Amino acid sequence: MTDMPRFDVAIVGGGIAGASLAAALAPHACVVMLEAEAMPGLHATGRSAAFWSETYGGPAIQPLTTASGAALRDGGFLEPLGSLHIGRQEDAAAADAFLAEFADSAVELVPIDPASRIPGLRSEWTIGVMEPSCAYIDVAALHGHYLKSARTGGATIVTDAGIRSAVRRDGVWRIETPAGPFAATVLVNAAGAWADEVAIRCGVRPIGIRPYRRTMVQLRTDPSVPAGLPHVADIAGRFYFKPEAGGRLWLSPHDEIPTDPCDAAPEEIDVAVAIDRFEQAVDWRVAAVERRWAGLRSFALDRLPVYGFAEPGFFWCAGQGGFGIQTAPAAAAMAAALVLGQVPDVAGVDVGRYAPGRLG
Structure with missing residues (x-):
């Protein structure tokens, strides 16, 4: 040697x-x-959606996320954001299950009226659960x-x-x-x-270990992204979006498309699905799709x-x-x-x- x-x-x-x-x-x-x-x-x-959420990944991941919080905050890598999990009446069971999953944890979850935090939210979205600890993370x-x-x-x-x-x-x-x-x-x-x-x-x-593609798009909307908008996630797992600098919005259809290991690129159909799901949630007009990208997520069985x-x-x-x-x-x-x-x-x-x- x-x-x-x-x-x-x-x-x-x-x-x-x-x-x-x-x-x-x-x-x-x-x-x-x-x-x-x-x-x-x-x-x-390098293609992360760049947020820190104690509920993301479920109860099996939460202990690792929570245990990481102090180091990330002390290092200046987190900024306040909050996450609002929203649903329609048919998602009531999913919302109840979500609350039950974290009932015995230290994660604070607060049922609220989602329309109070999301201007232009369509009327059928009546279920809201706020996760105040969610934060931006400077990846x-x-x-x-x-x-x-x-x-x-x-x-x-x-x-x-x-x-x-x-x-x-x-x-x-x-x-x-x-x-x-x-x-x-x-x-x-x-x-x-x-x-x-x-x-x-x-x-x-x-x-x-199996890789999956996740799609992200950056939007300019009309009206522009309101001040104080939190990260917003469909409680049934169909989309999420969050505000970004310059009044932009990052949106994902929360997709997981099986793929080979590769330099991932977004598919037009997945971008279209993301926008369709977004427009079913709010009455904002998509003025422009400014960027689109995809990254890989890898899971054991x-x-x-x-x-x-x-x-x-x-x-x-x-x-x-x-x-x-x-x-x-x-x-x-x-x-x-x-x-x-x-x-x-x-x-x-x-x-x-x-x-x-x-x-x-």
Whole structure:
């Protein structure tokens, strides 16, 4: 192994999962982060809808999100927004179930008249549940913070270094990339949509991480977006939208279209569906579609993230869905402890529920 740089930990993937873990590990181990693209965070991280919601992802994700809140607020990465979950009369059961899911949690949910917060809301939308803690999240600043912290801690970050193959012998991984070979005792698979593909290239059994496309559009509306508008989400999961700088609106049809790992692009039909659902909720006119984009979300079969060793030396840090950014501080602390052979101590989080062994 004298012909290649040697590390304690090699992290494959430089999105929010890999970057936050590199930052957490760097003060305690010799770390290299191998990013396939020319810059980290090009795919899921760079295309986030950029909000922090304790209910997003359901009760199984909420403990990680809540545990991350203090670090995100203290770091200046969150700004107040609030989220209003709305529904029609046929959605009453979904609203009741939503309230029941979080009844025993610390998440504050307040039933309100949605028309009091959304001017122009169509009359059939009579159900409203306010989630005051929802916030904007500065994704670029957070990702940049983790990359800087990783470098400051001594981590090496290598771009254009997609993994071609890796073989483990005598407790050491020999990793082949276009940027050259690397050796590491532990290989962390934080490759997002490519996680199963990376496992296969390492000779490790994949665990069923599946990527899905999510569509976003930026709208200019008439009337313009009202001051004080919260994030608005259909309680039945058909759309969400939120105000953005310059009086713009970000809108998604909340789609999850199965796809291969790729540089995702929006489909015109999905943009049209988003606008149709939006116009069924409010009487605002869509004056212009100014931008459209798509990102990838990756899930295990049970839709929970995966953190832990599936076999000696191979650590999964994958399947974060759309929740990897909002859970990054707690998830990185938990994963770093596991990589280092320590007992994680993250308040309110049951580490075992995210272990890869649950997936057989």
